[in-house]
Amino acid sequence: MDLAKPIRQSAANAANAEDADIWRWFADLVEERRIRWCFANGSWLVSIDNRHVATDENFDHAIRTARRRSPRGDEKANRNF
Template sequence: MQELANLGTRRVRAGATANIQDAALWRWYADLMEDNRVACVRKDGVWSVWVDGRLLATDRSYDLSLRTAFVLQRALKAL
């Protein structure tokens, strides 16, 4: 029974973490859109995400393209 409670706790924590990450991603995206710094282009079924004129991510999934660009831009800023 304790294992079930632990699993439930882990699920709640994972959900909370995902919500925090999603909020950060969409704040980042909204800020870039407002400043005209991001371009999302779909060609031949593939999404490309450009930030400040630099191609950061391509994928068939819009969501995955944005998430990849988000992570890469943060990593580039840290350099």
């Protein structure tokens, strides 16, 4: 019996839930027109509410960093980070 299989499945489920939460957050900000991003000089720059919050060569990393640094007033934005 492979004991690692349930551990791997649990880790995959947690990662999927985290990804879904981040992208729901992103979609909400897009809908509210509060987030902006652009690619310049090889990096993604992300701003929320006209405040620069992240720069990274990888879009996914830039969005995750923006989430952690979000100036959003409610706790939902930073609950898991």
